Amino acid sequence: MEKPVIATDLELTDRSRQRIAALCARYPTRQSALMPCLWVIQDEHGWVPAAAVPYLVDALGVSEARVHELLTFYTMFRTEKPAKYVLQVCRNISCHLLGAREVIAHLEKRLGIRLGETTPDGRFALAGVECLGACGHGPVLQLGKHFYEQLTPARVDAILESLRRDVVPRADTDRLFEEDR
Amino acid sequence: MSRQDCRILSARFGRPDGHRLAVYQAAGGYQALRLVLAGMKPDEVIEVVKESGLRGRGGAGFPTGAKWSFVPKTADQVYFFVNADESEPGTFKDRYLLDYDPHQTIEGTIISAFAVRANLAFIYVRGEFGWLVDRVQRAVDEAYAAGFLGRNILGSGYDLEMIVHKGAGAYICGEETGLINSVTGTKGQPSIKPPFPAVSGFLGKPTIVNNVETVAAVPWIMLNGAAAYRGFGTEKSPGTKLWSVSGPVRRQGVYEVPLGLPFREFFRDDLGGMRDGEELKACIVGGSSVPVLTAEEILSCTLDYESLQQAGTMLGSGGMIIIPQSADMVELLKVLMHFYWDESCGQCTPCREGTGWLHRVTSKLLKGEAVAEDLALLERICDGMAGLTICPLADAAVMPVRSFLKRFRGEFAARIHETAAAGSPTRWARGE
Ligand SMILES: Cc1cc2nc3c(=O)[nH]c(=O)nc-3n(C[C@H](O)[C@H](O)[C@H](O)COP(=O)(O)O)c2cc1C
Ligand code: SF4
Ligand code: FES
Numbered sequence: 310m311e312k313p314v315i316a317t318d319l320e321l322t323d324r325s326r327q328r329i330a331a332l333c334a335r336y337p338t339r340q341s342a343l344m345p346c347l348w349v350i351q352d353e354h355g356w357v358p359a360a361a362v363p364y365l366v367d368a369l370g371v372s373e374a375r376v377h378e379l380l381t382f383y384t385m386f387r388t389e390k391p392a393k394y395v396l397q398v399c400r401n402i403s404c405h406l407l408g409a410r411e412v413i414a415h416l417e418k419r420l421g422i423r424l425g426e427t428t429p430d431g432r433f434a435l436a437g438v439e440c441l442g443a444c445g446h447g448p449v450l451q452l453g454k455h456f457y458e459q460l461t462p463a464r465v466d467a468i469l470e471s472l473r474r475d476v477v478p479r480a481d482t483d484r485l486f487e488e489d490r
Numbered sequence: 491m492s493r494q495d496c497r498i499l500s501a502r503f504g505r506p507d508g509h510r511l512a513v514y515q516a517a518g519g520y521q522a523l524r525l526v527l528a529g530m531k532p533d534e535v536i537e538v539v540k541e542s543g544l545r546g547r548g549g550a551g552f553p554t555g556a557k558w559s560f561v562p563k564t565a566d567q568v569y570f571f572v573n574a575d576e577s578e579p580g581t582f583k584d585r586y587l588l589d590y591d592p593h594q595t596i597e598g599t600i601i602s603a604f605a606v607r608a609n610l611a612f613i614y615v616r617g618e619f620g621w622l623v624d625r626v627q628r629a630v631d632e633a634y635a636a637g638f639l640g641r642n643i644l645g646s647g648y649d650l651e652m653i654v655h656k657g658a659g660a661y662i663c664g665e666e667t668g669l670i671n672s673v674t675g676t677k678g679q680p681s682i683k684p685p686f687p688a689v690s691g692f693l694g695k696p697t698i699v700n701n702v703e704t705v706a707a708v709p710w711i712m713l714n715g716a717a718a719y720r721g722f723g724t725e726k727s728p729g730t731k732l733w734s735v736s737g738p739v740r741r742q743g744v745y746e747v748p749l750g751l752p753f754r755e756f757f758r759d760d761l762g763g764m765r766d767g768e769e770l771k772a773c774i775v776g777g778s779s780v781p782v783l784t785a786e787e788i789l790s791c792t793l794d795y796e797s798l799q800q801a802g803t804m805l806g807s808g809g810m811i812i813i814p815q816s817a818d819m820v821e822l823l824k825v826l827m828h829f830y831w832d833e834s835c836g837q838c839t840p841c842r843e844g845t846g847w848l849h850r851v852t853s854k855l856l857k858g859e860a861v862a863e864d865l866a867l868l869e870r871i872c873d874g875m876a877g878l879t880i881c882p883l884a885d886a887a888v889m890p891v892r893s894f895l896k897r898f899r900g901e902f903a904a905r906i907h908e909t910a911a912a913g914s915p916t917r918w919a920r921g922e
Contacts, residue, residue, distance in 0.1 A: 337693060338674075338675075343675035344655070345655065369675075371675065382677040383617075383657075384658070385659035402774075402811055402826060403811055406736070406737050406811070406813065407736070439577075439829050440578070440579040440580070442576045442616065443582055444734065453620065454620025454621045455620065482621045
């Protein structure tokens with residue numbers, strides 16, 4: 310019997326394919342490279358498309374269940390195309406003490422959505438998350454690889470205004486990188 | 491001794507380009523590695539670290555040298571893991587260590603891996619620290635290019651590969667067996683101990699997991715000697731400790747101070763006391779999972795393992811959360827319970843169900859829907875969780891509950907709804 314087609318081929322640049330091959334060689338077993346390989350795919354697409362599953366089963370010799378297991382266990386892997394800007398605000402204890410609630414309420418008002426929702430145009434999503442390891446710099450929000458810290462309603466406005474123009478403002482965690490650009 | 495003299499780990503914090511190899515080397519970086527590889531045996535390194543009295547800074551405070559000596563000498567393959575998962579609420583020190591001075595941790599890792607005869611080391615960085623993963627990777631690349639990593643390091647015959655592994659958002663991967671399982675490409679759920687990782691860990695081989703701050707202290711100890719390290723701190727808590735301080739004090743931040751410093755002094759001189767209009771009410775001294783202390787209790791503590799234990803809490807990760815008079819303890823506990831409920835990995839029933847119950851009952855208290863029995867219910871839930879699970883996450887959730895109830899009972903009692911209109915706690919918690 311012919312093998313059923315599970316999903317269409319995963320689109321992946323040659324660079325990503327090379328990175329995956331390199332990870333498989335570098336990790337002690339191919340299976341142990343699963344997590345970084347998922348990161349390679351998510352870094353390219355912004356999420357992990359369904360076609361990644363058979364691709365990884367093939368490339369790493371892992372079971373399909375294993376891939377799903379990781380995709381559901383880890384909160385940072387996304388199996389659906391996310392909003393263009395996913396704003397993740399910490400609501401844990403230190404940020405809470407420093408005014409996270411006001412910042413979240415302000416974001417909700419400005420975006421017209423509640424925590425956990427996405428704007429109808431698919432541009433902004435707002436999520437409440439647990440401690441981001443920026444406790445002394447709170448309230449904090451994460452956007453992609455970076456953090457915006459010591460947020461106030463005015464700073465939130467400036468960030469949103471910039472993102473609406475598709476200009477990602479310089480983040481606080483960018484500060485030490487200027488010279489590396 | 492002036493405070494400046496205590497900067498062992500944080501000497502290069504804030505220094506321009508402190509993350510670059512050239513700057514690190516100009517400040518004496520990688521001298522300790524040269525010293526070790528030029529003439530020491532792995533066991534000699536372990537001896538020095540044992541003598542220094544260095545204790546793990548990841549939370550449990552286990553003596554580092556002793557942990558290393560558990561690795562069987564006959565092992566054909568050993569792995570070394572640096573725990574940079576840093577997810578304990580209130581803790582942000584490892585981020586500083588890796589951001590400002592990644593080479594210090596890398597050098598410490600190489601020496602530590604050498605001591606336990608590992609040829610592969612992982613630095614496991616939490617996924618949310620996206621920028622930091624890149625920074626550490628660049629530093630590792632620099633170290634390879636300079637011959638501090640790879641084959642035959644500095645002509646010593648010692649080989650070490652180093653992989654920077656990026657987490658993907660799970661607090662439980664900070665627990666050492668969860669961390670190891672995560673890197674095998676499975677869910678990062680903890681495993682039952684024993685066997686301890688030092689005997690059987692990653693891929694069934696002896697594996698040592700150490701916190702960033704622990705390994706970061708190793709180069710200094712090797713260069714300056716165990717006795718010099720013991721020159722800081724107390725008999726049972728030698729050395730210095732990084733405290734990450736958050737809350738409405740004048741100066742939040744990461745501070746390196748010798749262990750044994752009176753809290754009162756630290757609070758006044760370093761933190762500048764409370765911000766205007768705020769008053770100290772309580773302090774969670776070692777990350778969200780340790781028991782809370784009242785202002786009075788913390789003001790009479792010194793900041794070391796023994797004193798904090800005597801006061802009924804723990805040094806933990808050194809994530810010091812300062813709580814002002816204006817804070818609502820019921821609300822804070824509810825915020826914490828949401829966290830543990832969210833982060834329970836779900837494999838032990840007492841933890842999976844218990845954290846859910848704790849979250850529901852504290853939410854109910856906050857909404858003013860709780861009845862008198864609910865306080866006893868919280869305690870009963872705790873009794874059904876503590877010490878009964880695979881990993882200590884369940885205990886980590888129980889400690890705040892018990893200590894908040896014990897020390898701030900009045901605030902909880904004041905939230906009880908007088909009439910029984912809210913229904914019985916059991917019915918409510920079942921969602922009826
Ligand atoms: C739920 C849980 C979370 C933990 N999170 C961390 C963490 O983020 N970083 C860390 O270094 N240790 C964490 N630990 C402690 C580790 O299990 C382990 O004891 C530590 O990394 C050992 O390093 P050390 O001996 O240098 O302290 C956690 C433990 C538990 C139970
Ligand atoms: S105690 Fe909780 S977090 Fe730890 S293994 Fe059990 S279910 Fe998972
Ligand atoms: S509590 Fe918000 S970053 Fe830690």
